[in-house]
Amino acid sequence: MMKLDESLLKKYAQVMVHYALNNGNGISKGDTVFLIGQECTKDLFTAIAREIYGAGGNVISNYQPDNTRDNSLPRFLLQNGSDEQISFFARPYWQGIVDATDHILFIISEPDIHYLEGIPSAKISMMNSARAPYMKMREMKEQAGKLSWSLCLYGTQSMADEAGLTLEEYWEQIIEACYLREDDPVTKWKAVQKEIEDIKDKLDALEIEKLHIKGEDVDLEVQIGQHRKWLSGGGKNIPSFEIFTSPDWRGTNGYINFNQPLYYSGKRIAGVSLQFENGIVVASSASENEDALKEMISQENADKVGEFSLTDRRHSRITKFMATTLFDENTGGEFGNTHIALGNAYKDTFAGDMSTVSDEQWAEMGYNSCPKVHTDIISTTNRTVTATLRDNTQTVIYEEGQFVLD
Template identity: 55%
Template sequence: MSYQPSEEILEKYADVMINFALNSGEGVKPGEVVQLRVPEVAKPFLVALRRAVLKAGAHPLVFFTPDDMAREFFELANEEQLSFFAEKFHRGTVDQIDHTVAILAETNKKELDGIDSKKIMTAQKALKPYMDWRRAKESAGNYTWTLAMWGTQQMADEVGMSLEEYWEQIIEACYLREAKPAEKWKELYEKLYSYKDKLDALKIEKLHIEAENTDLWVKLGDNRKWLGGSGRNIPSFELFVSPDWRGTEGRIQFTEPLYRYGALIEKAYLEFKDGVVVKATASKGEDLLKEMIAVENADKAGEFSLTDRRFSRITKFMGETLYDENVGGEYGNTHIAVGSAYRDSYTGDPSSVSEKEWAEMGYNNSVVHTDIVATSNRTVTAYLKDGSSQVIYRDGQFTV
């Protein structure tokens, strides 16, 4: 039996995305241009999003993408086509837009199974200038983005849920049964920020993460602050930081499956030495994992994150990183992103920093940013700049 959320739910969902998530919790302003990137299967959400943009007095710029067309591209495209970059088109798009709303919705989660991973990464690498332009505009304070999900039958089938059960997780996670969901998000972010402020006040030099088959050190470095509650992802319950990649050392076992580039990676395991991945294994999708890490600077850490189980409203594995990197459950979660760092983790004005200075501070830069998640019980100990240490996370929650 098919299921679709009610018009009331969709209206609230769109309101959260347009009037809260963008502009870092402030919502869009009249006259701004909002890029809406929505797959074909999520058309009902596109209708609601465009309506919310128009009611806000802003300008919707719609990118409506057809389903189930990716595989043929990789089957037919030659090397030149794989690496083609529409420079004028992408440059004009970045110059034009003030915000982006991107919706995840899949009709075949394994559409690219069997496709040569080198082809997938060639196409991904071609987009690096576009990503750099967006990052520069964001650092200058002239661009924001947010990401959300539309549940499909195929996504629900993949994780053994009915479509209604799958949507129940989305509705609950996004506060869509509340009379004013945006107000609930603001309340949550106030609580999250109390922990963020405590972490920042500790002046952490490095973190030690201990769990089953995990013994990892992560150096935060200077000029860092913890992030969370910006509206960049809906839902988002995590606190995260972009570390100095050069100080990542040790090993970490990830527990959650990762759907990436139309394929599946299971039980990923990474070892770092002097900040660089020196060993990468997986019980499934190992070739793709290694090909991804082989991309320039994708073998370095760009993000370290913790989710407190008391805040997260996600209780089940969803098969989508947006949700799985925010799952609560018994022990919350930790995840590391290999690849690009978040430059808004910098304590100063990001727009005033040169590329050379970013590199000198250990902020990683890559076309890849892939979050890999572990839900095993872990203890995280902070070693502070004054020489003392303190456990900041245990049994799935912050202890600060």
């Protein structure tokens, strides 16, 4: 186990508490943070908790045993529990957590990335589906502007092995991507976010009707839809360099292939190819764990697009495959990255007051509703994105891994 330098740990904690939470603004005195992490994250977990207390905040701790094949409680439950136990959901507890919390901070880490190996995908889906009401509770409070969340990454030997890196190389990607060697990484993040916001504002001003994504492995049209705006991470993920929106799922047509693996329910799915007709996946394949891909897509509304995203290579310092969506969806490298998410649409891409919109109105606007699934699938190949604007003119907005906007 690699031990992170104390000064880097403190800077990491400062980024999460004073920038990431509260949508890039940091927490306020008296705020309560629901902090989630496994045992292997102890040094960062503790540093973040101390930073929260130092800022006058409160911590609700969800500190979990490491998930390994020999010691994982979820694995034990999936192997030995009844369907009733696997799908158990303690509604009053989770409602209480959401009610008591101003911010949620999740430290992503896998001490054993294959801890669910050999477990049937259907059982894993059953357990994941049981958490759908919790996600809905969170979404409602977030739409009311009373909840923020963020994610960060803690590297382990298992994750480094999966990515084909040494643990030191893996952590080097984290340190560089999160600007932890800057004298003041919080100020650096705010400056980078401003640059990304400038691009986002230019995209909004274009009033895009639809996008055409073209490359050697893709020919796809994506309908943006009415009343949309583009978003950047704004602290929700650290790191985050992507600019994304929630398209009108009904206007997705064509095919798209992905050269990066994804991880779903503890399984590595590689070589993904999807074909869309009128917004619905009509054909799907994968060269590795195709059954897990099809299990995911079979979930209600998981056969529709919830997000379309582009990353400008000039912002991201991530140059390696990291075997975790948080980093892989923000890859820079030679051509940046293009990705879509199957499943739930983020409603904060609505260009108005979310709290005034009914479920029926969300559906009318083509926002996909799928609380069980939001799975990003990523490609780092060269793609050109052409926008058709509402006045029917066309303009290239992205090529060679970067935005090209006046």
